[in-house]
Amino acid sequence: MTMAADNRPANAVPRTANRDPYTPQTLLEVAVEVFNERGYDGTSMEHLSRAAGISKSSIYHHVRSKEELLRRAVSHALDGLFAVLDEPAARHGRAVDRLEHVTRRTTLTLIERLPYVTLLLRVRGNTGTERWALERRREFDHRVAELLRQAVSEGDLRADVDVRLATRLLFGMINSIAEWYRPGRGDAASAQEITEAVVTTAFGGLRLRQ
Amino acid sequence: MTMAADNRPANAVPRTANRDPYTPQTLLEVAVEVFNERGYDGTSMEHLSRAAGISKSSIYHHVRSKEELLRRAVSHALDGLFAVLDEPAARHGRAVDRLEHVTRRTTLTLIERLPYVTLLLRVRGNTGTERWALERRREFDHRVAELLRQAVSEGDLRADVDVRLATRLLFGMINSIAEWYRPGRGDAASAQEITEAVVTTAFGGLRLRQ
Known part of the structure; x- marks a missing residue:
């Protein structure tokens, strides 16, 4: 990622399933990182949920699907x-x-x-x-x-x-x-x-x- | 694949589980094609077996492992x-x-x-x-x-x-x-x-x- 550390909420806020520190933009940054690492086809919503440290339903609060993130x-x-x-x-x-x-x-x-x-x-x-x-x-x-x-x-x-x-x-x-x-x-x-x-x-x- | 059709035994001999038409070299050609299509990590011996049209044990007759093919x-x-x-x-x-x-x-x-x-x-x-x-x-x-x-x-x-x-x-x-x-x-x-x-x-x- 090229983003400065202070643009990454995950560094500032502990990643827990109870707290969703993301905006659509910062969630997108995490997703892009995972897509590039695992390949888009090889990435599931489960992978995204684990990488972001929030639940799948929290992700669905921001986007309708993996394809929308892409x-x-x-x-x-x-x-x-x-x-x-x-x-x-x-x-x-x-x-x-x-x-x-x-x-x-x-x-x-x-x-x-x-x-x-x-x-x-x-x-x-x-x-x-x-x-x-x-x-x-x-x-x-x-x-x-x-x-x-x-x-x-x-x-x-x-x-x-x-x-x-x-x-x-x-x-x-x-x-x-x-x-x-x-x-x-x-x-x-x-x-x-x-x-x-x-x-x-x-x-x-x-x-x-x- | 860059090989001419007549170098591909699979085109000449019907692919059946009973017949192994491969040499180590021609089996390698099939494996490389599958690796490039699915990615090496995403390829299993099962995928190779299906692409080659021969059983997994026939493949193991030629090579010890997927990594040896790589x-x-x-x-x-x-x-x-x-x-x-x-x-x-x-x-x-x-x-x-x-x-x-x-x-x-x-x-x-x-x-x-x-x-x-x-x-x-x-x-x-x-x-x-x-x-x-x-x-x-x-x-x-x-x-x-x-x-x-x-x-x-x-x-x-x-x-x-x-x-x-x-x-x-x-x-x-x-x-x-x-x-x-x-x-x-x-x-x-x-x-x-x-x-x-x-x-x-x-x-x-x-x-x-x-």
């Missing part, structure tokens, strides 16, 4: 990502600059909403909510691919790498951050360093320009 | 990857050229051994075999990071991206292929196209050099 969690990730596409710098200017802006802000959003985007990236498609999330992800990818295509046609990006392949490799690089980045670990790079490394590597390449 | 599978992936580091072009010459060779051959190996490397990349660390596989993966990453470090010090790679970060982003790009590449699908790029796209993007960058 929907809220992946919505938080998707809202952050789609908001990037609406930023002025993503909408005006040369396509290559808009693409670079989207790459930078997508990477920062992934890091800021790390557990939520991690969950989104692991969605499999077994439920309606998961299929909806996969569809939204595809839509996001298409919009970025379209920017890439435009930047190639404006002569700013190389034409010798297929646009679909380039989009996949770019997201491969960005999304891999969810697999290895653990904020707060001593040796961890900052969000800013990681973001600049992604932009520099993807657009400039590792090889030194002579 | 060990054989991830070994096949790791052997292929480590063999790349022993190739002459990975051992002699300027570090940047060795790194480019390793990048190209690692990508091709991932594609050639797709189900095996996919399984390796999903290993979690719950068993001794998994922890061993994770340790070997780290060793491979360290050797590539070392090459990258050398190429920076020889003045061929940019020094403004941290070596550990650059290694992670490079592998992020390569390993993502396991998530989206489905060989044989009509729109799929060839292994060669994907490999060249990885090398071009990672070393040259997407931005056109003026």
Whole structure:
């Protein structure tokens, strides 16, 4: 979890079955942590109840179902990502600059909403909510691919790498951050360093320009 | 599975509990497919028995345990990857050229051994075999990071991206292929196209050099 300790009621209030210290938001944080650890399919309401330290009926006081928790969690990730596409710098200017802006802000959003985007990236498609999330992800990818295509046609990006392949490799690089980045670990790079490394590597390449 | 249909005995011989058409290798192929679909933790010997269409005792005729199947599978992936580091072009010459060779051959190996490397990349660390596989993966990453470090010090790679970060982003790009590449699908790029796209993007960058 990326949340500060003081946002976690479970740290402040002893977890007992008699007391429900949660808001919908803080319960969601716990659920996302459990989903990422056990997998969504492998998580039962019983697991959530144990992790939160409150009864199942207390959880049902906040949400109708496990799937509703998933929907809220992946919505938080998707809202952050789609908001990037609406930023002025993503909408005006040369396509290559808009693409670079989207790459930078997508990477920062992934890091800021790390557990939520991690969950989104692991969605499999077994439920309606998961299929909806996969569809939204595809839509996001298409919009970025379209920017890439435009930047190639404006002569700013190389034409010798297929646009679909380039989009996949770019997201491969960005999304891999969810697999290895653990904020707060001593040796961890900052969000800013990681973001600049992604932009520099993807657009400039590792090889030194002579 | 990347195997041709005629390598799959189950397609040639009706699957019945009375007949065991498997060699250790073809049984391994089935097991890897099931592990990738259900997750290693989520797969029981019962699942393997049903997928292979032979009894559990027939499976135990080939292997001692589920973990032995995992060990054989991830070994096949790791052997292929480590063999790349022993190739002459990975051992002699300027570090940047060795790194480019390793990048190209690692990508091709991932594609050639797709189900095996996919399984390796999903290993979690719950068993001794998994922890061993994770340790070997780290060793491979360290050797590539070392090459990258050398190429920076020889003045061929940019020094403004941290070596550990650059290694992670490079592998992020390569390993993502396991998530989206489905060989044989009509729109799929060839292994060669994907490999060249990885090398071009990672070393040259997407931005056109003026």
